[in-house]
Amino acid sequence: MELRSYIIRRVLLLIPVLIGVTLFIFGITMLFPPAQRATLYVTNMRQLSDLPAIIQKYGLDKPFFVQYGTWLNQVLHGNLGWSRAISMPVAQAIPHLLPATLELAIFAVPLIVLVGIFLGTKAATHKDKPLDHGTRVVAILGWSLPSFWLGLVLMMIFYGYFSGLLPPGRLGVQMDILVDSAAFIRYTHINTIDAILNLNGPVLLDALRHLILPVMTLSVINMAFIMRLMRSSMLESLGKGYILTARAKGLAEKVVVNKHARRNALIPVITVSGYLFAGLASGAVITETIFSFKGIGWWAWQAAVMLDIPSVLAFALFTATLFVVINLLVDILYTRVDPRVRLGGAVQ
Amino acid sequence: MSDWRFTARQLAKNPLSLTGVVIIAIFIIIAIFAPLIAPTPAGQLNSYMIPRDGYWAEPQPPSAAHILGTTQGQYDIFYGVVWGARSAFRVALVVMSITLLIGIVLGSLAGYFGGVLDEILMRITDIFLAFPWLILAMALVVVLGPGLKSVMIALIVVWWPSYARLIRGDILQVREEDYVEAARGLGASSGRVIIRHVLPNAIYPALIMASLDIGAVVLSAAALSFLGLGAPEGYADWGQMTQFAQNWIVGPLDNPLKYWYAVIIPGLFILFFVLGWNLLGDAFRDIFDPRLARR
Numbered sequence: 001m002e003l004r005s006y007i008i009r010r011v012l013l014l015i016p017v018l019i020g021v022t023l024f025i026f027g028i029t030m031l032f033p034p035a036q037r038a039t040l041y042v043t044n045m046r047q048l049s050d051l052p053a054i055i056q057k058y059g060l061d062k063p064f065f066v067q068y069g070t071w072l073n074q075v076l077h078g079n080l081g082w083s084r085a086i087s088m089p090v091a092q093a094i095p096h097l098l099p100a101t102l103e104l105a106i107f108a109v110p111l112i113v114l115v116g117i118f119l120g121t122k123a124a125t126h127k128d129k130p131l132d133h134g135t136r137v138v139a140i141l142g143w144s145l146p147s148f149w150l151g152l153v154l155m156m157i158f159y160g161y162f163s164g165l166l167p168p169g170r171l172g173v174q175m176d177i178l179v180d181s182a183a184f185i186r187y188t189h190i191n192t193i194d195a196i197l198n199l200n201g202p203v204l205l206d207a208l209r210h211l212i213l214p215v216m217t218l219s220v221i222n223m224a225f226i227m228r229l230m231r232s233s234m235l236e237s238l239g240k241g242y243i244l245t246a247r248a249k250g251l252a253e254k255v256v257v258n259k260h261a262r263r264n265a266l267i268p269v270i271t272v273s274g275y276l277f278a279g280l281a282s283g284a285v286i287t288e289t290i291f292s293f294k295g296i297g298w299w300a301w302q303a304a305v306m307l308d309i310p311s312v313l314a315f316a317l318f319t320a321t322l323f324v325v326i327n328l329l330v331d332i333l334y335t336r337v338d339p340r341v342r343l344g345g346a347v348q
Numbered sequence: 349m350s351d352w353r354f355t356a357r358q359l360a361k362n363p364l365s366l367t368g369v370v371i372i373a374i375f376i377i378i379a380i381f382a383p384l385i386a387p388t389p390a391g392q393l394n395s396y397m398i399p400r401d402g403y404w405a406e407p408q409p410p411s412a413a414h415i416l417g418t419t420q421g422q423y424d425i426f427y428g429v430v431w432g433a434r435s436a437f438r439v440a441l442v443v444m445s446i447t448l449l450i451g452i453v454l455g456s457l458a459g460y461f462g463g464v465l466d467e468i469l470m471r472i473t474d475i476f477l478a479f480p481w482l483i484l485a486m487a488l489v490v491v492l493g494p495g496l497k498s499v500m501i502a503l504i505v506v507w508w509p510s511y512a513r514l515i516r517g518d519i520l521q522v523r524e525e526d527y528v529e530a531a532r533g534l535g536a537s538s539g540r541v542i543i544r545h546v547l548p549n550a551i552y553p554a555l556i557m558a559s560l561d562i563g564a565v566v567l568s569a570a571a572l573s574f575l576g577l578g579a580p581e582g583y584a585d586w587g588q589m590t591q592f593a594q595n596w597i598v599g600p601l602d603n604p605l606k607y608w609y610a611v612i613i614p615g616l617f618i619l620f621f622v623l624g625w626n627l628l629g630d631a632f633r634d635i636f637d638p639r640l641a642r643r
Contacts, residue, residue, distance in 0.1 A: 021475055029491075152593065152615070156598065159598060278481065281482075281483060285482055290594075301575055304576075312486060315483065320478045320480075
């Protein structure tokens with residue numbers, strides 16, 4: 001019962017943030033004079049002489065909140081404008097390109113979380129030993145690396161030096177034709193999953209081959225972040241009284257570390273998984289751009305360099321909404337994992 | 349004075365922090381002496397523009413005339429990376445100081461006065477923090493028109509909310525201290541209490557965070573330049589020079605690593621610059637924040 005009212009309250013708190021986000025996005029477009037915004041509706045040159053008529057027709061000279069209402073109404077009906085970057089409506093572009101980005105995330109997230117937690121635990125149990133110093137150096141190096149440069153260097157080695165071993169893109173030309181043919185059913189548009197469902201080995205292998213470098217590029221920085229967080233959280237947990245109790249009971253060190261310390265140390269790591277999403281979303285723009293991995297991050301970059309403002313803003317609105325919702329889910333999950341969190345807000 | 353000596357001794361004790369100090373010192377020297385290390389050719393008005401030797405596209409390997417070679421469009425790599433150090437410091441200092449200023453002013457107002465003002469400011473930070481950073485920065489740069497100035501404005505917009513919140517939180521704690529109460533009791537104005545008594549005791553965490561964030565600011569600016577949204581073409585900027593190499597990562601079949609210098613060198617400068625700041629920031633955190641240092 002308590003949890004339900006907590007969820008309802010949190011969802012209600014979400015509304016002002018989302019209104020703020022839409023106001024901000026819309027406010028940015030209002031920085032432009034009406035005539036310039038009217039050009040977005042122009043489809044051929046002759047209409048340029050009719051700008052006043054277009055301003056009149058779409059009410060571009062009306063007061064701010066009237067225009068905001070019109071715009072919000074359009075957005076809520078799924079009309080996010082036209083994307084010049086890939087010549088289709090934004091509302092179609094996002095579902096069209098999202099599977100590629102999801103595919104990257106499906107591989108990157110478990111890699112980041114598992115390796116990060118594993119190395120973070122090891123660093124904490126070997127505090128001030130060579131292993132700890134080693135992971136510290138790796139972590140600092142990891143988040144100092146420009147990911148776009150890392151991607152280029154990886155490609156230079158594995159695409160250039162090893163002549164085409166791990167190529168950019170999502171699939172090779174042959175496989176690309178194959179997956180679009182009638183013989184291959186697109187269940188999800190996520191290549192690896194579709195390949196498994198179609199029991200098609202060559203497509204699976206080719207898809208994996210194209211995934212290795214982007215997934216590595218996307219993972220390095222976030223992995224370093226989770227690793228350091230896990231280390232400090234683990235150290236705090238290891239210093240607690242219940243660890244002393246567990247050791248005093250004569251439990252094996254492995255049980256103490258894995259069962260007692262790590263389980264509690266994981267809680268702070270869960271709370272930052274929202275930030276992990278933000279890191280992945282930003283990283284996806286860079287990674288997909290370098291590897292021509294055509295997902296929504298690649299599309300956002302295309303739109304940005306073409307100064308396709310409606311697409312960039314629609315993308316920002318989409319990721320912000322997703323980010324806010326994910327943070328809400330994380331907070332709710334948190335209450336399930338950590339029973340100490342009292343839903344009223346105060347800690348017991 | 350003893351504070352400084354204590355800090356210096358702590359820095360020298362840890363080999364990692366010492367490495368950070370040395371790296372940043374080298375970059376400061378490069379930035380200060382850029383006109384001597386890589387003199388601007390006579391007749392060129394803007395020193396930040398990389399001189400070019402011809403207009404053909406293919407990068408040229410290191411030679412006597414261009415000791416690190418030239419990148420796409422015959423821009424001299426050595427000149428670019430040296431003056432790029434100045435650009436990097438400029439972006440870092442401008443973005444960080446304005447971010448801190450905004451964070452301090454808004455954070456103090458919200459934390460000290462509380463109430464409706466606090467509520468409004470915090471809800472505004474919520475809105476900005478709802479965006480993944482690069483995506484917010486990208487959207488702002490596109491709207492403001494690509495260029496370095498837009499990049500700096502965008503990064504300030506991305507970073508200020510975290511600082512406003514951090515400073516607000518610290519002020520909330522400090523304003524309850526007895527000495528603040530005493531100053532108020534003696535009839536000091538709100539402005540005087542904030543500036544003389546509250547801020548000096550609440551600002552350290554923000555300064556530590558700033559030292560930790562400088563690397564990230566430079567990395568973000570470089571990423572935006574790499575995406576083609578930052579520095580104008582030919583400007584001495586490491587991110588852009590990395591982008592120039594994007595078409596040349598794979599050489600001809602018989603020599604796939606032919607253009608390695610164009611790819612590797614600018615990126616190494618970014619990596620070491622950011623690494624230096626991160627090592628330094630990490631050390632500052634250990635020294636000034638004993639609560640974190642124990643971990």
